[in-house]
Amino acid sequence: MTTTAREVHLASRPQGWPTPDDFRTVETELADPGPGEVLVRNTFVSVDPYMRGRMNDVKSYVPPFALDAPMDGGAVGEVVASASDDVAVGDTVLHQAGWRTHALLPSRDVRRVDVSQVPASAYLGALGMPGMTAYVGLTRVAALAEGETVFISGAAGAVGSAAGQMARQLGAGTVIGSAGSPEKCEWLTGELGFDVALDYKAAPIGRQLREHAPVDVYFDNVGGNHLEAAIFAMSDFGRIAACGAIADYNADTPTPGPRNLMMVVSKRLTLRGFIVTDHRDVAAEFYRLAGQWVADGSLTWRETVVDGLDHAVDAFLGLHRGDNTGKMLVRP
Structure with missing residues (x-):
């Protein structure tokens, strides 16, 4: 059995402001998970300012997006199929296969997150x-x-x-x-x-x-x-x-x-x-303190949510125009 997924690809490298013609939405078929893999249905996808630099074919601290291939970035989603002993169906996970509706990933590339106290989207913003x-x-x-x-x-x-x-x-x-x-x-x-x-x-x-x-x-x-x-x-x-x-x-x-x-x-x-x-060693300290601040109400957030993967590019461009208050997210 396969799952039909939709992905946003970079079709051409923007000159100045990106336009919708620089992107393409593509349908693809994902197989069932193989050993050690999970299939994730993305519930929120992050669009971030740094992604603009990845659209250019220049050397930087992160590789550029490839042409005619799915872009990536932060996302959270629900595991809908699993062939992993470490991640179960129904788990909410954080990963880097954004800009798409579904992702087939090795379980080592996802991190389970606790959504009992905060919404999953928070792990793409204040807690991410x-x-x-x-x-x-x-x-x-x-x-x-x-x-x-x-x-x-x-x-x-x-x-x-x-x-x-x-x-x-x-x-x-x-x-x-x-x-x-x-x-x-x-x-x-x-x-x-x-x-x-x-x-x-x-x-x-x-x-x-x-x-x-x-x-x-x-x-x-x-x-x-x-x-x-x-x-x-x-x-x-x-x-x-x-x-x-x-x-x-x-x-x-x-x-x-x-x-x-x-x-x-x-x-x-x-x-x-x-x-x-460059500061992964700070992660444990950050999560401990941020969790305390969220619990006592001293760290709050807002989100600007755009619905539909077809509007992901609109959300990204809106981010650069300042259309968002707080974190800009896409609900695919």
Whole structure:
């Protein structure tokens, strides 16, 4: 017996902003699991900013997507058939075979997750890669100290919203975030405990941030004018954890860097990029603390869910336009 699955393939490499013509949805037949394999029906698929870089055929920290082959990424799903002694039918599992309705995988490539207290989708957000990215950036990269002022760009996204709440739990004195609408800013201050939320579409971010300087730690998800604004606002010996630069991911020509880089010297700043997969040794610590924060209500999240695999590309493009509040997910 076979299972009909649907997959999103990369049909061509985008130039600048991706278009729907760069992708193709394909039907395929999956066999029953062989020894040690499981068949998973995906219930939620993650779309993430880093995936834009994988659409380019360039050397990076993760291999590019292959053309005319299914893309991959984080997903959670239900095991619907199993030939493994370790994973049973009905288990909820986390894996990396996203962008499809079903996945046939070796059982060693899935991780069972507990959905008795939190929904499965949380393992793609606050309790998954985005949450751990936030924790690593604050603790291992920026070395946040008690009482410091933290600025987080893209604060209404999956990583940024987790980082703001974690900064508060780690003892930050003031937590500042930027977001792209009054509604998102209200969420940051009203529900997530940010002290200040700056709507970067309402006025130049540099001018707004200057009113709250100096900043000791900047968690950068955006790059571009946000990075330049943060450098102006940093305190001497401040630290910048460079997580991403979504403002430039779809640029079709190289974008100029901050015009004030000399301040990195004069202020003796530390600017360090990081990749969360370099810090797997932190995972147990993160899961323990994040579980405690979820249990006591100090770590919460929102999700923007798009229904249908046919709309996965729309969800991905919407992520880059800022259409999401919290984690962007696709329910295939």
